[in-house]
Amino acid sequence: MTTPKPRIDHKWGMVVDLDRCTGCQACVVACQSENNLPINTKDVFLQRRAYEWIRIERYWEGEFPNVKARFIPIMCQHCENAPCEPVCPVFATYHNDEGLNVQVYNRCIGTRYCANNCPYQVRFFNYWEPVWPERMRHQLNPDVTIRSRGVMERCSFCIQRIRRAELTVERQEQGKLDHNTMKERNFLPACAMACPTNALNFGDQGDASSPVHHYFEEANHRLEERHHRTERTEEHPSRVYRLLEEMGTKPNVIYLKKVDMFPVKKGA
Amino acid sequence: MAAGEHHSEGMWVFPAPEAVTGDMAEKAAGMPKAIARALVVTGILFGLGIAGFVMRALDDGFGAHGPWGYYAAIFMFLFMVTGAAPLAAVAFRFTKSHWRRPMSRVSELFALLGVLNVIMFIPLMIVLPSIKNPEVGVEELEIRRSIWFETPIGAPLAWDFLGILFLAICSLAILWLSAMPDMAEGRLSATGFRRRLYSLLAGRWYGTKRQWTIQKVGLGLLGAFYFMTLVFVQFTVASDYAMSLVAGWKDSIFPPLFTLTSFQSSLGLILLALFIMRRWGGYEQYIGVSAFWSASKILLGLTLLWAYHTFAFLITFWYGRLEIEQNVLKYFFFEAYGGAFAANLFFSFILPFLILLWNPVRKTDWGPTLAGLSALSGAFIFNLKTFVGAFNAGDVYAYFFEFVPGPTWPDLWDVFMVIGGLGAAAFIYIAATRLIPILSVWETKEGAKYQKMDTLVRGRYLVLAKPE
């Protein structure tokens, strides 16, 4: 155990299939309890200071009665080129080598600049000291820090689960850390685990057998085309896109367009 | 400061008011060999320019705007420099700076080039692509981004043209009003054609107190008006012919940067003209080093401001990392026109800054001139890079500037047009100096009265009067 085992270079990613999302909010609840988020009481919600590391945005399309609800789950996009990172004066948020955008609560001084510079608005400031009712104290997750007031927080892709899986493989099973042993640990972020329709898929982008692999291949390929200044070859009907692609943030979260069998008639 | 006659030789000049009029009239009427030779050379260049223009029109027609990049660049350079040149007279007359006196007519005479600007602008009106997209394709906009949004009637061509025309008229009015007292004196001594011209221009000028008041107020009002219009027209023209031709380039500091470059380069041009007059034109007793010394401070300030604005632009685009902004940086600043930008930075900032940094150098006539010449070249490269680049940046109706092309090199006709434009401007200016005295007679006389040497404690110092 003294010599560290060679680690594989993970690059985590998530694929959100909007065609499957029903807007049920199970992911929101799962995230809330997994990550020790303070309870969004009515007061907090009305102050617009609710914590939702993952949130379901709901938009209406069309005019009544010809109307459809659209859902899009938005969580931290773990951008490769994260706008939140360079603006932090104390390096409280930075990029680790697993493709994750991580937050160091201890360094955070609460300038809120990162939240301002996040185009997806997925960073949350602790306006109040978090409190839970006495009877809920025991449901808090011991693997996750409770953030004091005055610091920023946001989705970590449930990094505690990734770490726990790694530790299990390395320390308990004395195994070698690779894609297969990791996968056997069957870890997933709480939201992906809770999603009843498998709209949220999580995995290693480099692992050819992971559910997200080929979507990232496709997305990166399209980006490459752009960067090598080649004219777009052929407009193949791809569902893959990233949020606010023109910002150049290169998120590690990919969205799949909704396939709409019965689109809302415009102007009806 | 040390006691005694401490002001350096030639710093301030004390022309005798009585001798100025005759001397000026003599200088304006004569035709020295050097000037005749200059007129011939610039005339030939002018001809070459016209030939280049005709060939370009025959080769490419007026359909696409791409081939006209170099023409636009030389027009913009002339418009930038000659449009801003009269401001030097206007601004420093407004601040009641004494050292402006030798350079105010030099700067106002550039008003005559306004006519050239108007004529040269007409082909550009034809080649500018329409704001409304004629055929809307995939990922294209219905109207391209422009400062005219919903396109009022005639925008942008007619409005830009009107602006340039108005500037030409307004600057001519300033020139006329300011030259009127000199014309009135000139009609007494001149002969023949000049006498008729001077009488015509001087009108009923008799130098009454009321006329002087009207002239001064008129110059102030026209100047303020000219200043504001110029800044506005530079904003519209620069945006229409550069920014809105590069799809998605949104850069609010570009018009101020253009204006700033114009101030800097036009002051440089005026210093160059003053230097030539002082060294070889026999105006040494009228143009003191103080004009260069004081102008050099302004030039230094403008140079620093130029660097500051450029930096403000670069850091904002560089930090943002938006794809469009990265592409603009690649195209205009680092890859395609990277060399041009380096040269621009060197001539507009580094060289003038290194020259103007030194007090002893600024207290000469050649130091500020050298810096001015450098700023002028910098502005030339700035225009070439910006407008040639913008005219060849691909689809103007695209959603954004996605594919960065390489630089566009000039062909023979482009070279002809560029040197022809410069030649035409020089030709008109030099020809004008034969008719209108290049030194403002009344301002020189007025200045001579407002300054004297006097004793304070133990030293002799210059005394400057500032009437309210």
Place this chain on the structure above:
Amino acid sequence: MQEGIVLPARRINADLLRSILNSPKWFWIIVAFMAVFVLGAFSTAGFLINRGYGVTGLNNQVLWGFFITNFVFWIGISHAGVMLSAILRLSKAEWRRPATRAAEVLTVFSLMTAMLMPLIHTGRPWRTLYWIYTLPFVPYDFARGIWPNVRSPLVWDPSAVYTYLTSSILFVLIALIPDFAVLRDRTTGLSHRIYSVLAMGWQGNARQWKLQIIAGVLLSALILPVFVSVHSIVSWDFGMAVSVKSWHSTVFAPYFVVGAVHSGVSAVVFVMILLRWCYGWQDYIRLEHIDSLGRLLIVVATGWFYFFVMEVIFGFYGMESDELAVRQMQFMEEPWNLWMIFFVGLTYFLPVGLWLTRSWRRNLWLMSIACISVNIGMWLERFLIIVPAQARKQVFTFNWYTYAPSIVEIMIIVGTFAMVTMLMLLLSRVVPLIPLYDIKEGDILKTQVQIGRRTVPATFRED
């Protein structure tokens, strides 16, 4: 004819030291009144730190509110000092003389006040002190292994502001040395000893004067880049934020700097009018000075207006729906559109209208109104840049919200105004707010030139 007569040096000393050597009755009453507000603000800040930032009106969308607005405002006011002293000194404008000291002192105090704002704005101020506010003393902190992020505008900010503060204090102190010497010779006891230390052995001999002048000119030249960089960097706090639409505008740096000069010089003019009225300095702060400052302000205001127009036009220019949403909020939605009208009217049209006529420029009441209106307008300007942009940050309309300040924020803002006023008043008890030697120097250089039948005021020039 020249306005203002040349006064004997003894008279100048007596007049300008009046604020120090005699204590008017109203003085302590006003200071106490201001102190109440300052104490109020400090206890409110304590309450804020104790309870957490929930007591402000900020929310998940609008994360920067009144505090940041006020920070930018006070940094803006601080630009008066260098504008008036350094630039006008280098350009040898004679009418700067009575304004310099007040402007420099205002610079120092407004900078100090401004830097309190980001401190109480951050979530954990005690850590901000430790991480960021040490920057003036340790430019880049290697020793403690803290590693601040040099890419962050929030690290550029304190570096620039503290450099500016340090150099402004030096600037004030060097300009004060001859006046401290005068005070040293007129006081006794403890204050005599303090002034002796501050005067640093000033005897007024030729060498000392030469050094003092060289130091002043050098500092003026060196402080200029700092002056420009400070507000540029403050503007880049916003300009670098690519995700907030309408902030990422290239023109922000010069726009903010000119705006800062606009509000700063207006504030100085108002302070001068107050000083003239409080201490009866009619012979020193003359109408011609106010007049010249008014003319300078027309130019500054018009330059500012140009940049404002650029910023707005290019906001619309991109025709991007998210940016248009911000503009929609600023210009169309109540109450923001009313604030917008007030802001543009108060910052430009009302004051410039009042400055256009010579007789109005010389009317102290109208001048005060214009100067106050500029500062209200400039405060609103920062507010209208900062808040609507955050309220309409991106295309995700689901998250759009708005902002209303809480009483806590308002108390603290009011406290900062009281604080600067109180500090200025207190300092006027300690140093002369009009430089004695500068006035005397101006009087010596004054002369006249006879042209025909007229006598024209003139000055001796050293070049």
